[in-house]
Amino acid sequence: MRPIALRARVAAAAAAAIVLAVALLGVLVVARLDRQLDRAMDRGLRARAVDVARLSASTPKLLTMPGALEGRLSGSTLYVQVVDRRGRLVSRSGALGSRVLPQAPAVRRALVGRTASYGDAVLGSEPVRLYAAPLGATGGGAAAGGVVIVAGTTAENADTLRGTRRIVLLGGAAAALLAAALGTLLTGRALRPLRRLSADARDVERTGDVARRLTTPDTADEVGDLARTLNAMLASLERAREAERRFVGDASHELRTPMTALRGNAAYVARHGPEPEAMADIERDVARLGALLDDLLALAREDAAAPAIGEPVDLLAVARVAVAADPEGRATVVAAGDGPVLVAAEGHALERAAINLVHNARKHGPAGGAITVEVGAANGHARLSVADEGPGLGPGDADHAFDRFWRGPGAGGDGSGLGLAIVRVIAERHGGRVRVDGPRFTIELPTSHGTLKDRP
Structure with missing residues (x-):
């Protein structure tokens, strides 16, 4: 079954809301009008009865004179009838002709109980509302x-209510049609930018070109915000894809070097036998390849990990732990406080980052030079710094120090250029950052509870 379009x-919904609102309003209006008409009629009937009662008390002989009981109510003829205390007809208005008002319960209550009241009855085939009131004995007659x-x-009241x-x-039907038409028109105009966004998104899906951008409407509403958000997402995807391409290319290049050397040494051993120098080269190539793969896996895990x-x-x-992992024993710890510096973190990840910094200092610092690992906290941030005794990186190189596969111009050895990149990813995943100042590399993280804890 095809789903109903949003416009429909x-x-x-707009038509249904209008119908419900008009129906509720109609019920209230009709009920109010019905009560008003009934009250107006009751007041008119009572006022005419009071006039007849006064006439009976002051000049009773006029009751039997032609035209004395005639009257009208809101354009309709009133029927007036006077009976004596035994219920016998004394006089009636000319509008009744030969008819007699029925002996409704209200009439009997007035005769027997001497109480005035209203009632409904039928005069021939005509529905009527009547009021019966007892007459006093003053005036005789x-x-x-x-x-x-x-x-x-009550026929005119019924006609008025039917017309209402x-x-x-009719008003509800017209309002519902108008609401449906306006809802369709306004929804179509509101959805037009969304349709353009959908078409652009389908083109991006079809072509796979994340460099394309969606058409952004020149508005400050939710549709404009959605378009700008989607374009920002596409820009992020483009950067991620470009970074992935560079990463794959760099990884392929870095893997190719040890693999080529390993293949050459293996071919040499196959031809000349396991000479010690060739086997040593193979062992170095395998170790380098293993370290590179280990760094790649670590970087991939950190990229995919949640905060x-x-x-x-x-x-x-x-x-x-980082100092203990230094095989040369040159690293020492300096604490800038009397207690532990606590952070909310994954311990093994921070240990790897610290070990990478110590390894970087040992590799690029002067031979035999001291390595200082300093820990402290201030202003709600904890820091772990590793510094060697060398000149460190210049401002230009510092900007690229944490790029993947980047190696300084004077770097030696068999490093992959991933160690500092892993440090940055770990720091950022913990809500912190990493910075470099000459030979000093520093990881900054939010402290646990923002304070230095006393040593237990």
Whole structure:
């Protein structure tokens, strides 16, 4: 089953909302109008009954004179009838003709209980509303102590209510159609930029060209924000793809060197036998290849890992692990405080970063020179610094020190250029950063609870 389009759903929702609103309003209006019409009629019937009662008390003889009981209510003829205390007809208005108002319960309550009340009845085939009130004995006459009955037709009220309902229904239908049309029009205009975005996104999917950008509407609404967000995402994907291409190219180049040497040495051994020098070269190539693969796997794991959510880790303990891993024993730890420096981290990852910094200092510092690993904290940030006694990197080289596969112009040995890149990724995954100042490399991380803890 094909899903209903968003434009149709919005139009249907707008029409349904209008129908419900008009229906509720119509019910309230009709109910209010019905009550108002009933009250107006009741007031008119009672007012006419009071006039007849006054006439009976002051000049009872006028009750039987032609035209004395005639009256109208809102354009409709009133029916007036007077009976004596036994219920016998004394007088009636000319509008009744030969008809007699029915003996409704309200009439009997006025005759027997002497209480005025309203009631509904039928005069022939005409529905009427009537009011019956007892007459006093003052003034004498045939109607003294009797009852005056005033009635009016309810047909006009019913016609008014039917007309009102018809207007409400027609108005509701027209409003629903108008709401559906406006909803369709406005939704179509609102969705036009989304359709362009969707078309551009399909083109990007079809071509695989993340360098393309989606059409950004010149608006400050949600659609514009969505377009700008998607373009920022495409830019990030483009940078990630370019970094991936460079990484694959650099990794292929770095792997090719030891693989070529390994292949050549293996061919030499195959031809001349396992000479000690060739076997030593093979062992060095295998070790270099293993170290490179280890660095690549470590970098890939750090790239794919989620932001670190670790346990409190003491940077002093991390520094001691890095110093212990120095095979030459040149590294020493300096603590800039009396207590442990705690950070929320993954201990093994920080240990690898610290070991990489110590290894970098041993490799690029002066032969036999001291290596200092310093730990401290201030202003809510912890730091672990590793420095050697060499001149360090210049400003131009410092900008590239943490790039992948970058090696300084005077670098020697068999390094892969990934050690410092791994340090940066680890620091950033822990919410920190890494910086270089001459021969000093520093990892900065938020402290656990932002304070220095007392040594237990």
